Amino acid sequence: MATGDGTVGKALEVLDRVAGFGRPVRFSELLAGSPYPKATLYRLLxxxxxxxxxxxxxxxxxxxxxxxxxxxxxxxxxxxxxxxxARQHLDALAAEIGETVHLAQLDHAQVLYVDKRSSAVPVEMISQTGKVGPAYCTGIGKAMLAFLPLDLLDWVLSQQSFHAFTAATITSERALRRELEQIRAEGHAFDREEHEPGIICIAAPILTPKGGLLGGLSVTSTTRRRDLDDLAPLAPRLKATAVRIAADAESWHFPDQTPKPLPGRTGT
Amino acid sequence: MATGDGTVGKALEVLDRVAGFGRPVRFSELLAGSPYPKATLYRLLxxxxxxxxxxxxxxxxxxxxxxxxxxxxxxxxxxxxxxxxARQHLDALAAEIGETVHLAQLDHAQVLYVDKRSSAVPVEMISQTGKVGPAYCTGIGKAMLAFLPLDLLDWVLSQQSFHAFTAATITSERALRRELEQIRAEGHAFDREEHEPGIICIAAPILTPKGGLLGGLSVTSTTRRRDLDDLAPLAPRLKATAVRIAADAESWHFPDQTPKPLPGRTGT
DNA sequence: CTTGGTTGTTCCATTATTCGGAACTTGGTT
DNA sequence: AACCAAGTTCCGAATAATGGAACAACCAAG
Known part of the structure; x- marks a missing residue:
């Protein structure tokens, strides 16, 4: 997975790596997993x-x-x-439904949560916002994938790990593509405990009028409180909220956040 | 204000500049305030x-x-x-006092707010967290400055703009140094409407047992609800909270976040 | 449709930076 | 004392960044 982009790219890669550890990390630990020689890594740091x-x-x-x-x-x-x-719309949706609501966008083939309304715990913040999760096994991830332009989808799917978090996790690209087709047809996606046991959700994409992907919206619950059949009726309200957010984004002239496939810079 | 650090430094400087605009910014706008020629800036972007x-x-x-x-x-x-x-301690302090509580750290001679508890308005968040403010005219900024090692203080003070936000703003380094001395003696600082009219606060530094500066803590109010004399009695509780945070930070072995004076790297 | 201005993009020889092997220092261990 | 591992510094060679200038693309006015 070549990074390219000269020194800056390398530096940012190192930055990502350090951030990825989620704890203070020693030089030698970084060196171990690094393509750069000691001196180079040292200078970058x-x-x-x-x-x-x-x-x-x-x-x-x-x-x-x-x-x-x-x-x-x-x-x-x-x-x-x-x-x-989306803030006001999330507030409204969360209040109406009484379940946890997530707002996410795609970042580099992963789901990046950019906001959250939790029914139970009142406030939190970057602690939740900024988190990333897999795209292929979360409702919100699949909802977004389903509405990605095809050429981008190819690339994004190639980046998925297809790790089996639970027994229900979709673990092959073929199966996922089939599911995405269904999601495209219905306009919303479910998470059937694919990422965490006991956690289910219904999700919808946020699309521009022209069909460009802006992000995703989901309502999460637990199997103890609801099952998928309880979630399904929420779809209309979920989609209505998504449409409202898209409308506001449009009037704000929000840039189409479609992820880039990391092209080889100066084309082939 | 030379950045140094080769390409990476330049790229990050550009990044800062873009972020600083607080809105989408065009190439030419960036070029105008940039030390780099067109082609270079273009490539960095x-x-x-x-x-x-x-x-x-x-x-x-x-x-x-x-x-x-x-x-x-x-x-x-x-x-x-x-x-x-600090989270739990902020919660407790905010609940006890019923005013807005800020947690901040020094970043590059500025105050960086890293958390907040607002009594009135329930939600906001990263919208607030991540904000920066001036050090020389906020209570929390002065509280931190007062406990900075002297050599660093010299550098940090040299970076202050001393812009007069209000009639009460301290606008000279000499006056500020005098005030810092007092703050050092008392262990807490006030904001006497120095940054915003009608806004006052009391603040205390968060210090390691050895006296190293970790951050600052403040309770903010308005002149309509309280005056400085109402705020002063809060000092003990403020300081107690600061001590508790410091203790927890110590046990977490939190790195001493003293800002760096941007040394010339490898000398001249 | 032409001209002139503004804005954004690309080229490429020159130049300055980064690279990385190897030597060195530091601190701890047998 | 000898050794080992981790971290830091050096410096010639290799590479990547630089920026002047030419080139597009767009728009408005002539």
């Missing part, structure tokens, strides 16, 4: 720390994501996600 | 877009922060800010 994209804790000799990222993300979240536009 | 750190909207021909940042920030916020550690 130095640069990132100097730029406050990473923090270096001298005592523990470990690197962690830096707070400059938090600051940048504030802008990104406010101006480049559906969250601010 | 290309790279950032390709890396999904920026989004490019072809219709509007404008750049905006990318969603990859949201994802990275999730990690940064979770693992490199005081927020997760």
């Amino acid at each position: 130095q640069t990132l720390v100097h730029q406050r994209m990473l923090t270096y804790d001298a005592d523990r000799a470990a690197y962690a994501p830096g707070i400059r990222l938090v600051r940048l993300a504030h802008n990104a979240w406010t101006h480049s996600t559906l969250a601010p536009i | 290309q790279t950032l877009v390709h890396q999904r750190m920026l989004t490019y909207d072809a219709d509007r021909a404008a750049y905006a922060p990318g969603i990859r940042l949201v994802r990275l920030a999730h990690n940064a916020w979770t693992h490199s800010t005081l927020a997760p550690i």
Whole structure:
């Protein structure tokens, strides 16, 4: 999975890797999984720390994501996600249905949750927002995949791991494509405990009038409270909300957030 | 204000600039305020877009922060800010006092708010978290500055704009240093409508047992509800909370987040 | 349809940066 | 004391970034 993009690409790859650990990480740990030689990795880390994209804790000799990222993300979240536009609609939907509502967008073949309304716990924040999850085995992921342009879909599917989280997880591209077809026909997707046992959801894509994919919307519940048949009747309300969000996005002239297939830069 | 750090530094500077606009921004706007020639800036932007750190909207021909940042920030916020550690303490303090509580850290001579508990308005969030504000004219900023090591303080103060937001704003380094001395003696700071008219606050630093600066904590109110004399009695509870947060941070072995003075890297 | 202006994109020889093997330092272990 | 692992620095070679200038694309006015 070549990154390209010269030094900057390499630096960001390292940044991702550090962030991915989810804990302070030592030089040697990074070196182990790195394609770069010691000296190069060292310099990249130095640069990132100097730029406050990473923090270096001298005592523990470990690197962690830096707070400059938090600051940048504030802008990104406010101006480049559906969250601010969708906020009121999420509030309304969550209040009406009384279940957890998620708003997500596709990022690099993964589901990126950009906002959430939880019925139970009142507020949370980046703690939830910013999380990523698999696309092939979540309702919201499948809902988005189903409405991706075909050429992009090919690429995105090629990036899926098809790891079997539960017994119900779809583990082959063929099976997933079949399911996506159905979702396309119905306009909404279900998560049948495919990602976590006991967790089910119904999800719909958020589409521009022209059919461009903006994001996804889902209502999540547990098998203890509801089953799929209870969820299905929510589809109309879910879709109505999605349409409203899309309309607002349109009037905000929101950019079509279709993910890029990482082309070889200067075409073939 | 030379950035150094080669290409990566330049790319990140451009990223900051785009984020700073707070709205989609066109190439020419960026070019205007950029030290780089057209072709160079163009390439940097290309790279950032390709890396999904920026989004490019072809219709509007404008750049905006990318969603990859949201994802990275999730990690940064979770693992490199005081927020997760302080959460319960903020909850408790906010509930007890019934006013808005802020948690902040220093980032590059500015105040970066990393969490917030608002008494009145229930929700908001990243919309608030991730925001930056001036250090020299906010209570929380001054509280942190007062406990900065002297050499760092010199640098940080040199970065302040001393813009007069209100009639009460401290507008000279000398006056600020005098105030910081007082804050150091008392252990807490006030914002006397120095940043926004009608807004006052009391703030305390969060310090390691050894005196290292971790962050700041503040209780904000309005002149309509309280005055400074009402705020002052809150100091003990504020400080107690700060101590508790510091203790938890210690046991989590939280890295000393003292900002770096951007040294010239390898000397001249 | 032509001209002129503005904005955005590409080329390519030059130049400055990054690369990475190897040597070195530091701190802990047998 | 000798050794080993982890982290840091050096420096010539290799590569990638630079930026001036030419080139498109678009629009408005002549």
